[in-house]
Amino acid sequence: MSENHFPQRVGNYWLGECLGSGYSGSIFKAHHVHSGQIVALKLQHVDVECPTNRYERGFYPSLQGGVGMPTLWQSGVEGEWDYLVIDLLGTSLDSLFRKRAKDVMDLRSVLCIAQQVISRLEFMHNRGILHRDIQLGNCVIGLRPFQHIIYMIDFGFSKRYIDPATNRHIPDSKAKRDFIGNYWFSSVGVHCRGRVPSRRDDLEAVALMLIHLLTPGGLSWTRNGVPKTDAAHDRLIREKRDARPEDLCRGLPPEFEDFLRYCRRLKFAERPDYQRWKNEFRELAVEKEYPDNDAFIWPPPNPETTVRVQAHPKPPATKSDEIERLLHGLVNLHVADRPVLGTRNINEVGAPPVQAAVKPIEKPKPLHEDTEGVIVISSDGENDSQKAPAAHRLPKATHLTQLARRVPDATDNVALAKVVREFVEFLKTSRSRTLTKEGFAVLDAVYKQLADPSVYVVPLRTSRRNNANESRENANAPLDARRAKMNKLFALRREVGQAKDNKTLARMVADFGTVIDQSNGRTITKDAFGFLDGLAAKLRAMS
Numbered sequence: 001m002s003e004n005h006f007p008q009r010v011g012n013y014w015l016g017e018c019l020g021s022g023y024s025g026s027i028f029k030a031h032h033v034h035s036g037q038i039v040a041l042k043l044q045h046v047d048v049e050c051p052t053n054r055y056e057r058g059f060y061p062s063l064q065g066g067v068g069m070p071t072l073w074q075s076g077v078e079g080e081w082d083y084l085v086i087d088l089l090g091t092s093l094d095s096l097f098r099k100r101a102k103d104v105m106d107l108r109s110v111l112c113i114a115q116q117v118i119s120r121l122e123f124m125h126n127r128g129i130l131h132r133d134i135q136l137g138n139c140v141i142g143l144r145p146f147q148h149i150i151y152m153i154d155f156g157f158s159k160r161y162i163d164p165a166t167n168r169h170i171p172d173s174k175a176k177r178d179f180i181g182n183y184w185f186s187s188v189g190v191h192c193r194g195r196v197p198s199r200r201d202d203l204e205a206v207a208l209m210l211i212h213l214l215t216p217g218g219l220s221w222t223r224n225g226v227p228k229t230d231a232a233h234d235r236l237i238r239e240k241r242d243a244r245p246e247d248l249c250r251g252l253p254p255e256f257e258d259f260l261r262y263c264r265r266l267k268f269a270e271r272p273d274y275q276r277w278k279n280e281f282r283e284l285a286v287e288k289e290y291p292d293n294d295a296f297i298w299p300p301p302n303p304e305t306t307v308r309v310q311a312h313p314k315p316p317a318t319k320s321d322e323i324e325r326l327l328h329g330l331v332n333l334h335v336a337d338r339p340v341l342g343t344r345n346i347n348e349v350g351a352p353p354v355q356a357a358v359k360p361i362e363k364p365k366p367l368h369e370d371t372e373g374v375i376v377i378s379s380d381g382e383n384d385s386q387k388a389p390a391a392h393r394l395p396k397a398t399h400l401t402q403l404a405r406r407v408p409d410a411t412d413n414v415a416l417a418k419v420v421r422e423f424v425e426f427l428k429t430s431r432s433r434t435l436t437k438e439g440f441a442v443l444d445a446v447y448k449q450l451a452d453p454s455v456y457v458v459p460l461r462t463s464r465r466n467n468a469n470e471s472r473e474n475a476n477a478p479l480d481a482r483r484a485k486m487n488k489l490f491a492l493r494r495e496v497g498q499a500k501d502n503k504t505l506a507r508m509v510a511d512f513g514t515v516i517d518q519s520n521g522r523t524i525t526k527d528a529f530g531f532l533d534g535l536a537a538k539l540r541a542m543s
């Protein structure tokens with residue numbers, strides 16, 4: 001349909017420049033004939049094959065008032081034109097990304113997109129609506145002063161997943177159905193297996209979109225453009241279906257693979273834990289020392305801090321990769337029952353281990369910093385002559401995970417003191433003061449080793465939902481909460497030297513973990529370091 005056929009005026013609006021055209025209509029900048037208010041007007045001929053304006057109109061009222069949801073100012077049918085008048089918004093993420101000369105988006109921006117888009121879906125889903133067409137072109141930034149907010153647009157494929165008649169979730173079905181969504185980011189379940197879309201699929205699309213932004217050249221099945229034949233579409237479907245999360249996310253912070261796997265494990269009618277994933281991505285941002293908020297700032301401020309991942313498909317494994325994989329496998333191999341530290345008091349400690357344990361093998365340093373699986377952080381500090389020692393330039397998570405794995409083999413207090421000392425030294429040289437989940441895993445392992453290695457212990461780090469409640473409570477008395485944390489850490493630091501046995505130390509480690517877990521930002525303060533230093537010293541003294 002030629003642009004020349006569009007009317008000059010629709011409803012109370014004069015049409016201006018065309019902002020974009022989709023499958024069944026066009027969007028114009030428009031202004032109100034009386035008030036001059038500038039808006040976006042989505043125009044569709046009433047006879048189009050796919051009358052999405054008609055559907056969209058039905059969803060807007062339920063979405064009004066939500067952050068990042070465009071306001072619907074007017075809608076109707078005039079003559080042969082169906083129109084929606086909504087807020088004029090800014091550029092789509094797709095255009096922003098394409099206009100940029102870089103092949104990947106910076107991690108900070110991607111983490112902001114993750115948090116904001118998950119929030120938008122949480123809002124939509126809470127209103128009983130699925131988006132069903134999550135893609136970069138349907139996420140747009142606001143105009144000043146809302147340029148840091150990402151808006152969701154295009155509800156033409158949306159659907160209510162709560163049946164208004166029964167108030168129940170729509171049923172799953174195995175019946176053959178037409179595909180609704182987009183080629184790039186629609187979930188494997190919906191796109192490749194013909195499943196009925198539900199909340200989990202909106203979220204999986206977000207996961208794929210985030211991974212796409214961080215992958216040079218994008219997800220492999222997006223590289224040949226829109227498939228033009230059935231055969232090309234079938235090939236795309238096969239490629240998407242067969243792509244394993246670990247391959248798609250190789251070299252990315254583990255949160256992205258975890259998120260994709262989480263979405264794929266959700267049951268059809270299950271409510272996703274939006275808060276958990278917003279927290280995961282926020283905490284990753286804090287760990288990377290980005291600002292602790294989700295404001296989308298474009299272009300990214302300098303110096304831009306990026307993670308670069310290896311483009312897929314991965315190159316053939318080199319000899320050193322092979323060796324590294326083998327060694328890594330050996331670290332995880334449990335060939336004998338490991339001796340345990342057990343519950344002991346001062347008089348009992350120091351006995352030699354009853355049985356030789358598998359000696360932990362240090363993961364060899366990567367030969368090249370940009371070797372597969374290693375994140376290279378390019379920032380101002382990259383060429384800094386005061387670089388951290390090479391061992392600390394392993395991804396933080398990997399290093400801490402290795403430490404946690406070594407704890408069960410520390411079968412006497414001297415060995416345990418050595419691991420704790422290494423833990424403290426590592427945390428001290430790390431740029432971030434946040435205790436990550438891998439850091440908590442080290443604490444868990446130390447606690448277990450001190451208390452009773454033979455029983456399962458509840459992880460010290462609680463689920464994010466509890467934590468969110470906690471911070472809400474703390475929001476009423478943030479000063480008190482901070483003071484309580486400082487007092488507790490101060491007391492632990494002071495008392496660790498007086499502990500009489502390993503059980504007491506175990507209790508102190510548990511208290512320590514709980515205080516850090518419940519604090520805002522899970523920061524390791526000076527007293528926290530003091531406690532860990534004291535713990536290492538005490539263990540050595542008790543050997």
Ligand SMILES: Nc1ncnc2c1ncn2[C@@H]1O[C@H](COP(=O)(O)OP(=O)(O)OP(=O)(O)O)[C@@H](O)[C@H]1O
Nearest residue numbers: 019020022023024025027040087088089092137154
């Ligand atoms: N409110 C808005 N303000 C500014 N630009 C907009 C607005 N809504 C949409 N656009 C622009 O128009 C493009 C198409 O919009 P939209 O996706 O809503 O239309 P559509 O006809 O459903 O498109 P498609 O068929 O591609 O899904 C968007 O990618 C965006 O660039």
